[in-house]
Amino acid sequence: MNKTRPDPAPDLPDGLFAASRLSPSHMRGAGGEWRPGMGFRGAGDIFGQGREAAAAALALALAQEAPRDMGHAALNGAKAARVEAVDDRAFLWVQDRAAIRVGGRPYLPGLPDALRHRMIHVAARDAGDALFALEEGVRCRDLAFVIGEIAGNPRALDFTASRRLVLAAERHGVPLWLVRPDARRDLGAGRMRWEVSAAPSQPPRWNANAPGAARWHGELFRARGLRPGAWWITQDIAGQDHDRSQHERQPLRAAPAGAGDLAGAAGDRSLAAASARA
């Protein structure tokens, strides 16, 4: 376990500790904090309630962190260096009709600045069409990542379909995050499976009565090479001297310092085991 871990955020309740103690070293950011999106290949599922946007936001944050595929960089040769500087590839956001009805469509002014001009939206009729679009997207080398939203547990989205997507995503190196609003935890082949719900936000600096930067309660209930556990996921704002308007304008811009200043929730079973080990 890595010894250099950041101090826990000052507002963490007692009994919490930095998540970095639990994660393998290849998923660390420069500061030693855990960045679950780093080093992630393939496809993951994020379960959440349809009346919240927490799952979709977490999917965006995780997907933004994924490293660029080296195979792709090598393929493009000289172009790679230029591309590496600023990732301007499009990303695909696929929703089926039920997901649009439940949670609405992504809203351009609300997207993070870095993603605002890059979205291609697919409104599929049903889960079957959405799965087709997801697979086509994952097989496309010009996409940065793919986000899917399929509401509920449709029959088309069984284990086989999920496995197909994961294999395609791993083979082509395009990360896929499948958001599952209002779905129960079914069988799935996702490499990381989260269940996320909204949590009371951090108090903003100036107006104590206003909602602050987003915070979510995420439970990683299945992962390859990682211990499952439950986490508070907060938006980490690089530099504390940002004024309010700037930090609220970029709600998901926290990527450089990690999509998570993550800490285990007290009392969770898997974490209790972890802390005993620590």
Place this chain on the structure above:
Amino acid sequence: MEGAGEDDAPVALITETAHGPRIAATNHAAERHGVRAGTMLADARAVCPQIAVHPADPAGDLAFLERLAVWAQRWGPWSALDPPDGVIVDITGAAHLFGGERRLIGDAAAILAARGLTARIAIAPTAGAAWALAHHGPAQAIVAPDDDMPARLSQLPVAALRLDDDVLLVLRRLGLKRLGDLHGVGRDALTRRFRVRRSATANPLLRYDQLLGTVPEPLLPVVGETAPMVQRRLMEPIRHLPLLEIVLSDLAEEMMRLLEGKGRGARRLELGCWRVNGEMVGRRLELAAATRDAAHVCRLFTEKLDGIDAGFGIEMVRLTASWAEPLDFNQADLDTAAQEHGTSLAACVDRLTTRLGADAVRRPVPRASHVPERCVRWQAPLAPQPAAQAEMAFHARPLKLLDRAEQIAVVYETPDGLPRRFRWRGELHEVARAEGPERIAPEWWRERSTVRLRDYYRIEDSAGRRYWLYRDGIAGDGRGGPPAWYLHGIYP
């Protein structure tokens, strides 16, 4: 067939007029007995007592003519109706597919005769000249572009100019009976005689110029260049999809070779299948970016072929690239590359739009409006993004916006205070924190005067869920009753 079976006896079609039934059309047998179109039926009966009559069906005739015009595109990419009984086909650049114009005319005559149609066919550089030759010229006349048109057409009667009857009467009284006569008379005199006639059907000079092609006739489009076109005429009509796919892949490869020669790539492809029974079915394919990849095109078309009804068989298949764009020679074979390195974005978008429809795959771009649902426009994913002023970023906007704001029941500090709790989709939310209002006024230059202003609130409920609510109007603004509340967006 002409002169066989029932057609051997005199037959006439009649229309009912105020003065009784009148002959609308006759066959040749009736004409030989002296019956003319336009006479009353009673007079015709006196001349030819054994004549058989049927009611005329002008609407049905027109519908048939329309189908015929579409079907006639087998000889050229463009056709037009010439009511009541004509079809104009633009065969520019298509004659070589049939082995020349002479063979094309022979082919058309044979196929029309096989369908039981009596046809008079002519080919000429202008639509007017072709019409004149078909109606008043020798059978199967051909005028080449480098022929001396005035000389070739000089012996045709002036009726070949498609003029109104009264104008023809005037010309006959003037002694101008043939097109050559018009050529001989001083043009100034004729211009004076018909100077008040603006309409083309009343002005012989205008018609004559159109006939010679010196004045454009708006009937025909200006065809700057011809669309690349490949086709297969099949020895045996095909009725099964796998065979059609084979033909299609042959055509696609041939088309891509043709396009490669021109240095272009296809943006829109049209597939036409001519059935044995004289019907034509078409499929159209639009591509997000110019391509010369035959396998890609085939795969996209295959998705669209499912609904094709082959009827008694398809005898001819044609592929036309009605929209092509310049494309440099840098594209490798997409299909094998796709296995290794994935597809390109354009190919991905093509596949998505082919299966899901063009409306399903879109990209949001900003639009100059401050109304939340109107400030985003959805456009085709690979279309260039329009220049837009950067939006003011004073306020946090939700990550997701509901397609239609949902009405909620809210307890709030009247008349215009913060919301306390609200019920949405059957669940009660206690508001823990709120920020607002952000007042968004209606766009008065675009909307009705009854549209109310909106006060938007950013709230967080006791469970930490963050929403964007608005109150529609204020109490006492004179635009309706007590204001209603809506939930419009969801924050992360």
